[in-house]
Structures are given as structure tokens and as C-alpha cells.
Amino acid sequence: MDYQALAALLFPHITQTPEQLEERFPPRQLPEGAVVTRMAPSPTGFVHLGNLVQGLTAERMAHQSGGVLFLRVEDTDAKREVPGAVEVLIQTLKHYGIHFDEGATMDGDNGDYGPYRQRQRAQIYHVYAKKLVSQGMAYPCFCTEEELAAMRERQEANKETTGYYGKYAMWRDRSLEEVREKLAAGAPWVLRFRSTGSIENQFKFDDLVKGKLTITENDVDHVLLKSDGIPTYHFAHAVDDHLMRTTHVVRGDEWLPTLPFHIQLFQALGFKLPKYVHIGPLMKMDGASKRKLSKRKDPELALTFYKAQGFPVAAVYEYVMTLLNSNYEDWRRANPTADATTFKFSPKKLNPAGNLFDYAKLTDVSKNEIAKMDAAQVYTLLTQWAEEFDPAFAACLERDSAYTTAILAIGRGGKKPRKDLATWAEAKGYMGFFFDEYLDAPVFDEKFSKDTVIDALERFLSTFDISDDAATWFDKVKAITTDMGFTTDMKAYKADPAAYKGTVADVSTFLRVAVTGKTNSPDLYTVMQLLGRQRTTARIQAAIDSLK
Ligand code: GLU
Secondary structure, eight states: OOHHHHHHHHOTTOOOOHHHHHHHSOOOOOOTTOOEEEEOOOOOSOOBHHHHHHHHHHHHHHHHTTOEEEEOBOOOOGGGOOTTHHHHHHHHHHHTTOOOSEEEETTEEESSSOOOBGGGGHHHHHHHHHHHHHTTSEEEEOOOHHHHHHHHHHHHHTTOOOSSBGGGOTTTTOOHHHHHHHHHTTOOOEEEEOOOOOTTOEEEEEETTTEEEEEEOOOBOOEEEOTTSOBOHHHHHHHHHHHTTOSEEEEEGGGGGGHHHHHHHHHHHTOOOOEEEEEOOEEEEETTEEEEOOTTTOGGGBHHHHHHHTOOHHHHHHHHHHHHOTTHHHHHHHSTTSOGGGSOOOGGGSOTTOEEOOHHHHHHHHHHHHHHSOHHHHHHHHHHHHHHHOHHHHHHHHHTHHHHHHHHTTTOSSSSOOOOOSSGGGHHHHHGGGSGGGOOOOOOOTTSOHHHHHHHHHHHHHHOOTTOOHHHHHHHHHHHHHHTTOBSOHHHHHHOGGGSSOBHHHHHHHHHHHHHSSSOOSOHHHHHHHHHHHHHHHHHHHHHHHHO
């Protein structure tokens, strides 16, 4: 077979040579040990937690080593593509603090190793496809779907491995004449790799996460170019990661089964093999067993979920870091305020089997993160969230920013800050009562007669002075308590409940329910101070009226 002639026949439009491409994309000038890596997502419109796990791993490895992180859009599967998906992807990753040094951006490409969208690289793949054909390492296959299906049936009936290999590789050694005839007839074809591997052979391979692997050679003549001339993932991976000078491939371990083929392809193309970082899946407990997080069943797989719930970016980031590196939490305890980027990240610390996603843990991490923020920070992030997801609440929060910030300052700072909020979506439940729009109607414990409650509230109103300090305020509440036949002595009450109408806690609860609509709230004196004289009085009066 004249391979040169075959190459010319299949790729008459390709005049560029691999050498020219090598020159156009020279090795990067980077310090020793600098990691060049990438994120290479397919724009399906769905950005998930797995993307973030991989993205952060890649980002840390690149930037920690003084290397480069780039974004390559793998849009070879036009059927799966959703309009606007690239923008969603870029924005979402940016939201989570993943900064790309080069690659696809909102307005075109940025960097010297592009184009960074695979569909724009068709010519480049064809240069290498032509080279492989001219060296007898790839050939056109004109098999129809029906022929392939029949082959599979035969293999299944014979209990053989299915696939296009060995004696089943029907177009491996056809003549130039046959190929010419098919082409002249306009028959569609794919380009296949001519595998020289054997499943009898095994070799050792080191993966940065999985450790030492024993790999069986690939003997399948996999497809390199589909019938529309667009490359398969495998071929694009080899060509792109070589020309973009990737040193480390960070990707999901669903690619492990095709790794033998990738290694073979790099060799055939004369490319240096990058290092591989194969990341295990994200799993969750489902009853007593673990399973992979699923797009269909688990809303928490989508990154949009965390944004909509209002988990601060810092919390999600922090949680993912604890998932990725088992020693991160200890480091964080020792360095509570340090920038996460000063932690020494290692791919070797990733769990080879993947990670168990734990929503409760994320919630805890998030409570801690929010507790670390000051009121002004919380104000900014909360209002940002509300503007997008609860505009009516945002309007309340922004009506008087000093008032809202003062509310958010309750229990903040100091040695033991309150750790109540895990998400911005929860904020309304905690602080909504500060705004008349979200104040619940008071519901008092029916154990006490309406007259008793009214009596307590009226007594309070008659002595209420907003300029009282906390101690004076509480002395007044205690005076009302004893005057009404309740007690401030909890022990005495426990010993003989029948001797009293109730305790100071009950009287406080009447006031709390009247003022906040809830039986639980931050410190009531502080709440009244923030609400101010007028609003506090109006609320207590309204509660009295509601009982009459
Ligand atoms: N487009 C591939 C995916 O989304 C990329 C895998 C890789 O990073 O090489 O799974």
C-alpha cells in the first residue's frame, strides 16, 4: 500500500506539516517544575461539583508551581451542545474563583496556544491525521452502522470481546483502489488508528492519584476522526494537550479505560506523554450504600444549586479543599485566617477511590465561614444573593443599609461568634422579623390566659424606655414578673410550680413573641434597641390589640 498516496487522497486540503505546527506552538518557557494544565469541559450547559473538584485541583497545581492553567472548550459533540453553555461555564467557574491564565473567554480566545475551542481546530487535527495515514498508522474505514452491528452480534454469539480489532478490523488492509472507489461513490468514512498493541501485553504506569497501575495494551482500532472530520475525544486530547504543552492532564477517572489507547496514540504521534491525574467520582450515601452523584437524582450536583441556596463561594471552596486534601482541615485549624492558596496542595493526597460528598459537612463549613465574616461583608454578599434570588427581600435589606448592617452585626465578632447561618437563603428566617413585611402574627402559648399576656405587655409598655441600659431593662422585666405572681427564681419554680403563675422566661417569651413573632430570637434587649422605640411600641400595642 502506498500510504503517501492514501494520505494525499484523504487529506488533499492539508498542506501544513506537523513541523510547522511544532514551530507555531513552541515549548513554553517556564521555570523547572511548573505545571501546565487545563480544564477541558464539554459545553453541555450543566456545570457540576465534579467540574469544581477537577478545576480546583488543576488550578492549585498550576498556580502553586508558577505554571499555567487554561480553559479549552471541548465542543466536538455538536449534538450535546447547548447555546450559551460556554458563557455559563466561564461565568460559573469564575464565580468559584478559578482564574484561567489563557483559553476561551467571554469575548474570544486569550493566549498563544489557541484556538481553544476544538471545532476551530479541525485543520490542526487533520495535519496529524494525514501524518498518521502517511506512516501507515491510520486508515479510512467505510463500515456502515449495519455492518458494525452485525459484527457485534457475531462477536457476542461467539462470546468474544466486542469491538473493531484484529481480524474484525475489516478495512485495515484494503487496497488504495477500493478506498478510491468508495470515496468516488461519496461513501462516508471514519479514520481509524491501526493498533499494533496486544492484550497479551501489560506494562506499569504511574498515575498521580491512582498510584501504580498495570495497564493492558490496547488492540482496538479506535476512531480518530468521525465521518464529519471532527476528532474523537481521544485524538483531540493527544493533539491538543501536546500542542498546548500540557504537562499534567487532570481529568475524571471515567477516562482510565481508554488510557491505554491514549498512551499508544501519544507514542504513535511522537509526543511526550503528559502526567495524568485521574480523579475519582463524587459519591453520596444512599441509605447504607454509596453511589455516584447523579445529575438526574441529585440537585446538589449542579453548581447552580449552591449559588441559589446562597452558600458563599468561600464556603464551597473551603469544603472542596477539605474533600481534596485530607490534611487540609488540620492545616486550617492551625491557620484559621490564612489564605487557602498558602496551603500546600498535593494531588497525591486525593482519595483514589473518589470522595464522599457530605451535605451536612458543607453546611458546617459554611456556618464557620459566615461566622468569620464581619457585618459589612455579610451585608454585601447577602444583598447580592437576594437581588438575584429574592428581590423583595433585597429591597427590604437595602432600604436602610445601616439598620440592616446593625442587625447583621448581632453576635458577630468576638471569641465565640454565632454560627447560625449556613446559607443566605436561611437569612430571612433569622432576621426577617426586623422588617415589618416579614413579621409573623404573634401566637402566644395557650397555657396563659389572654388577660395575663395583655397584662404583661401593658405593664412593659408603661415602663418601657429605649434609653435604658440592658441591666435596667432587665430589672424592669423582673419587676413585672414578680408583680404579676410569676417568679425570677427558676429553682423555686421547679420545686413548687403550683406556687407561681410562671417564670421570668415566660414573661420574656410574651415580649419576644409580641416583638419578633417568634419564640426564638437574638437577645431581646438588643432586638428592641435595633427596632427602636416607635417600632417596638407599635408591635407590642398591635399584639395587645390582636388579643382583645
Ligand atoms: N471533555 C472531557 C470531559 O468533559 C474532558 C476530559 C479531559 O479533561 O481531558 O470529560
